[in-house]
Amino acid sequence: MRFMMLMIPLGYESAPPDVQLDPERFAAMMRYNEALKDAGVLITLDGLHPPSMGARVSFAGGKPAVTDGPFAEAKEVLGGYWMIEVASRNEAIAWARQCPASENEIIEIRQVQEMADFSEEVQQAAAGFSELPHAGRV
């Protein structure tokens, strides 16, 4: 099963575009990433620039409206993610608990949808399209 570990650093919602990383924390995170890789569970990972460099597109009312970051109303934003392949949610939780996270950080675990999770009708509709790229299926 594929799971996403979503890193939610509280306070990142108002981080400036040129936010600096602590080299020591960075190295600790690299060691954790290596442990995930050595265990054969890591599919991919990415870090995200602060929301002050991003944008939101809202489709409410049927017409797309663009707002530039930072997003004043945001309580939590994503700082990055890991995509992992493990046998169960409990295994994903066990990996997340080992993360050298700071006290302001939360990791959310979410299972990734596979085609088999959809109805037969939807699967047939999808068969009409060429295979789309998925993380971890090269």
Add this chain to the structure above:
Amino acid sequence: MRFMVIVKATSDTEAGILPSTEEFAAMGRFNEELVKAGMMEAGEGLHPTAKGARIDFSDGEARVARGPFDFSRDLAAGFWMIKASSLDEVIQHMKRAPFPSGEIEIRQVYAAEDFGEAFEPRLREKEERLRAQAAKS
């Protein structure tokens, strides 16, 4: 440049209501356009937070809470990884996504050269090796 387009959860996605066949087909056509434009790296949907968990590190220990979670917190329901030359290019494409309602958030992904001194050459080499191996497995 690489971007992550985060699709926000709605009461429907959190209730586990899957898109209709028509909505699914419309999204399939949109995805095919992204692929043909050479922009799409990956696209995934996530199961509702009811099937998820959160690990909170605030007390110096890793406390686990099971979902569902309050979706006023900007929960995610899915995402695309997109290659583009600017944020504006991503916005222009994503405005045409077949969403009847809801919201998406577009965020630039860090590349090794963004990290400056924190990312010393030895670490950079490790990171590149790690990515290459993860992609192969």
